[in-house]
Amino acid sequence: MATAARTVTDALESARRASRVLACADRASKDHALERLAELLDERSAELLEANAADLADERAAALTPALRDRLTVTAPRIAGMAAGVRAIVALDDPVGEELERRTLAGGLELRKVRVPLGVVAIIYEARPNVTVDCAALCLKSGNATVLRGSSYAERSNGALAALVREALVDADLPEAGVELLAGDRDELAELATAEGLVDLVIPRGGEGLKRALREVATVPVIYAAAGNCHVYVHAEADLEMARRVALDAKVDRPGVCNAAETLLVDAEVAGDFLPAIGADLTAAGVELVGDGRARAAARAVTIGAATDADWDTEFLDMKLAVGVVDSLAEAIEHVNEHGTGHSEAIITGSEAAAARFTETVDAAVVYVNASTRFTDGFVFGMGAEIGNSTQKLHARGPIGLRELTTSKYLVHGDGQVRGS
């Protein structure tokens, strides 16, 4: 465990050394460590609950909102959930060593491109202790060393959880420095984000403030997990009953997450039929509606407030939805590309041509035809787990799973080939 006397650089250097060993670890060793971790979570839950109680009893925790306090809280069922998550990762294929390409080059050189771990992955996260276990387990399975920089609010909980991960590593004859936990202050953030040569990737899991702070200082690679200003567009040729089901789900199933819909666009041709119906559904579910003039008129008996310009660019993460009327597929696509954040976008249509145009032209990580935006998720996508959702285009776009925590290496075998004559 990091002690007061250790610097961030000390921790990163030991993680770097451990990463060289983890990169060559076989699947059996990594799975052994993960299985042992799951057992330890079960066996030592009393210790974890005690550490968490101390975090919750800290005077700083008294200032947290109920939602943040809930995220900080560890309970017996939540520990069981962490253990189940770790066991699910055991069951996933090891991405390391996967052959991506193979070719025989001129002169008989044998070229292979294989998946290898990134090396040292740093995760910066807020006061959610379960992230400690989730991220350490995903990074370990993909052969990476992990540097965890949690919140100081969760210091004791994270310390207890990271200690179990390290104990599990040792049990599998893997280096305990494969998981390093840092305390949570701002100076460390800058040190982490500029540790070129020691950190291969930083993944921030947290609010926009954290991302902005990182953008300003980071010189090492960062994958920014996404904000999602997601749209559902109801095309003129939509099955309107389907559109009601999907739009309602996209908004209300879990409004506080990044794949929830924030704007509903409706084609002018069907707005008069559709908006009163979906408006009633949404209002009944407790959703506040704001809209443009045409949407407000088309909704008739349903009350839609006046949308501000800012509403079209806002990720409400709440029971609130902006509603707009568009004159065409092209206008809908333009709106989505202008206001969307490139996360998850949906069209509801019976027209294959319209669906093809929408999926081709909308610039987003995931584009849906006749389905809710809520499906964007590493588990649902069959990736087994995820460490976040990328809206950037480079390296990883969409859910970040085990493969996205790897890079590649070309291995070229010859028998003395030279390039010159």
Added chain:
Amino acid sequence: MATAARTVTDALESARRASRVLACADRASKDHALERLAELLDERSAELLEANAADLADERAAALTPALRDRLTVTAPRIAGMAAGVRAIVALDDPVGEELERRTLAGGLELRKVRVPLGVVAIIYEARPNVTVDCAALCLKSGNATVLRGSSYAERSNGALAALVREALVDADLPEAGVELLAGDRDELAELATAEGLVDLVIPRGGEGLKRALREVATVPVIYAAAGNCHVYVHAEADLEMARRVALDAKVDRPGVCNAAETLLVDAEVAGDFLPAIGADLTAAGVELVGDGRARAAARAVTIGAATDADWDTEFLDMKLAVGVVDSLAEAIEHVNEHGTGHSEAIITGSEAAAARFTETVDAAVVYVNASTRFTDGFVFGMGAEIGNSTQKLHARGPIGLRELTTSKYLVHGDGQVRGS
């Protein structure tokens, strides 16, 4: 073409609009534009030579070194070479639309992950007019709009070449703004590198000064093309005749490029046999040798100067080589991982176990067994062309070809699926 009155933002915005069209262009249209470009290069070579002559006659060009002047020079054979390069890109498969994954998810959702263009790719390069054509052609084939920021030394040559590319785009009914040329001043660099939402990727092709300047300001994604401090390690079980051929080639075939060897490491067991022989080969070829104490002693009659600490970290890009003796495979690997830049590293050995250990543990884009480091090249690797060589781990590692100029998009088709119950 960019005129004086247009701002960088104007150019980027028109490139962004063009990118939406290029992203959906089919292979036939893109290949049509490329074929027309190759024809235009042939037909209009007189015009290109005239523009280049004006650049060379500019008083600023008089201050260039002979090597830089040579790189700025366009000749009839070089124009023919550009046209041949463009025709080679026509022959390559279109990466856009390639299906990367396909799964049926729970509830019957059909998920596909397909390759799509990045969008707007900006290339920053020095006074080498051929880069204008190479990069525009690669970006076009991969469905991207290109923003070229060349050197002011090559202003007229680049202008004439970019005009041909734009003419070819129009001939294929594609938007001419698919290729935008900027003039070359420092303010533009910062504007480009911070144009979030307008530029999807910046690739700098140039010296360390350019890369440093970009690292300081860039907020958009950058792929840093590589410096190569490459090593050849001669293991105790190497075929020493093979090792002589390979080490000589790795150093002298083309010493000024990033995949040339800069350090030769020799196992202590064979240093006494090997160093006098390879030392004589290298000296005869005109290579200056510097080394550690043991290498200098083992080389006997061959003169090896004393290496400074800095020599082990220097990319000489010249007829100069650092020579070191190591006691073991482990020591060689440690040296390579400490001093290498993660570009191309080679071991010469008859031992499969040693080869496996080296390829597994050396952290580089390309690792060779019994072959010269000089093979790291997009053409040689069967990628058809390259826009540079990445030593970073995210997104692209090794040669950057057409695939590396793409990202992916998940397309999910349903029939009304919702996530909630």
